[in-house]
Amino acid sequence: MTTEQPPTVIDASGLILGRMASMVAKRLLQGENIVIVNAEKSALSGKRLSRVKEAREFLEVGHPGKGP
Structure with missing residues (x-):
């Protein structure tokens, strides 16, 4: 019988989005279950114009x- 551990809850408020995503990805690869709360309160670093420009270039x- 396997015992499943309860998921780890991460509060994203005030965390930088990219750094949090990197940390969560590493933990998910190790098989950990993670729940992220307050994701809408996470921070994006950099200027808005440069982020929009990078997104358009990527597309x-x-x-x-x-x-095409």
Whole structure:
């Protein structure tokens, strides 16, 4: 009989989104169950304009051999 551990609860309020995601990903790879609360209160670092520009550039990237 296996005993499943209760999930780890992480409060995301005030945490930087990318760093929290990295930490959570590592713990998930180890098989841990995680629940994130207050995700809407997490912080994004950098200027808004640069974040929007990077997102648009990412969407425009294409590969001529693999599609549009």
